[in-house]
Amino acid sequence: MVNNETESPRLRGWLTMSLGLLALVLGGVWTLQGLGRIGDGLMSDRTGWAVVGGVLIVAGLALIVLGMRRRSAGR
Secondary structure, rough: OOOOOOOOOOOOOHHHHHHHHHHHHHHHHHHHOOOOOOOOOOOOOOOOHHHHHHHHHHHHEEEEEHHHHHHHHHH
């Protein structure tokens, strides 16, 4: 049935997981730049950026887990 209103939407949690994936990738890049593994730039060899990137990775993982829980709760 296409118009069954008791069925939850299939796209539940996709925004949370997408933001989590973006945070995960961005945190990885910031961490690698802060550790001096990626090119020359303003963020290279700066420990602060490595720490901020690590925190962003953890936040991204938490968002991905939250989004996956929302998807499984919607079924």
